[in-house]
Every structure is written in C-alpha cells, then in structure tokens.
Amino acid sequence: LFQSFWLALLVAFRSLSTAMIEYDTSGVGVGFIFRVKGSVFPKAMMWALPNMCLCFLLHWLWGSSTKPDWAATDGMQSIWTGYTGVLGFLIVFRSNQAYMRFWDGVTLINQARGEWYNAVSSVFAFRSRNPQKHDAINNFQQLFVRLASMLYCSALQQVCDLENDTLEIIKTDGMSEESLEYLQ
Secondary structure (H helix, E strand, O other), X not given: OHHHHHHHHHHHHHHHHHHOOOOOOOOOOOHHHHOOOOOOHHHHHHHHXXXXXXXXXXXXXXXXXXXXXXXXXXXXXXXXXXXXXXXXXXXXXXXXHHHHXXXXXXXXXXXXXXXXXXXXXXXXXXXXXXXXXXXXXXXXXXXXXXHHHHHHHHXXXXXXXXXXXXXXXXXXXXXXXXXXXXXX
C-alpha cells in the first residue's frame, strides 16, 4: 500500500515537468535568448523598436541646422538626468527582485529536504518494538528511505537546469523490476 502511494506520488510529481520550458545552454549559452518561446526579447522588441524609431527621428530633428521652434534643447539636461535616474532605479529593483526569488527558491528546496528528512526519521522513531515484526519493519524502512530518496531526486530534477540532470539516489535493492519500470 505504501509502495503504491509513493509510486503514484512520484509519477504525479514527474508529470509536472511538462510545464517548464526547456532551455538549451550548449555552445556559448546565450542562444536561448533569441527564441520566441520562453524569451522576453520578442515582447521587449515590441516596445523597444518604436521607441528607437522615435529616438532617431528626434535626433535627426535636433541635429539638423534648421530646427523648428518646438525642438529647442533648453531643458534636456534635467530630462536626461531624470530618465537615467529612473532607469537605474528600475534596473537595480529588478535585479534585487531576481536575487530575492533565487534565494527564496533555495530556501524552499532546503525546507523540503528538511521536511522529508523529518518524515523519514519519524518513521524510524515511531516503529514497533515487537521482535516478530523486526524483519518486516526493517524491509519497510529501507523501502521508505529509497522511495524518499527517489522523491527528492525527482524534485531536484524539476528545478535542475543542467544538460545531464541524473542525480544519485540510494540503491534500488529490494524493489521489483516492474515498479522500477513504472517509475521510469
């Protein structure tokens, strides 16, 4: 009963992997930026290209010798100072947000590891002391530790961004071939 529960939980956890975007970081490692799916660049270009054209137009107008009256550059220094100040604030703010999200993710992964460690150690702590059940309890505890190891490995593979995301698990001794094939 417990083995089928853990098997079902592992399969359900692995099925979530289709929701993530797979990035190919081979080669130089920046080719994924130019993809349409999963990249912010196409949406950013939608905003950047019209602004770039407007910038070229204004530069052409202010750079010509015959400027219209409305193209005077008297307050341009204060506008430029305000623009760079806001832009600098936004870049620092976004970088800080990304840094905080990274550390939130690291904290949650470590918290999950700690919770699963507590669950496994509770199984060891609250076992029966009956000598007739010693072998069955020992086999169950070994199977439970192996399944918890597989579950943690599956969780790490969900967030892993490596080309080869094979992680070590505790040996699968005592598990049937049918169960192992079902997990793969």
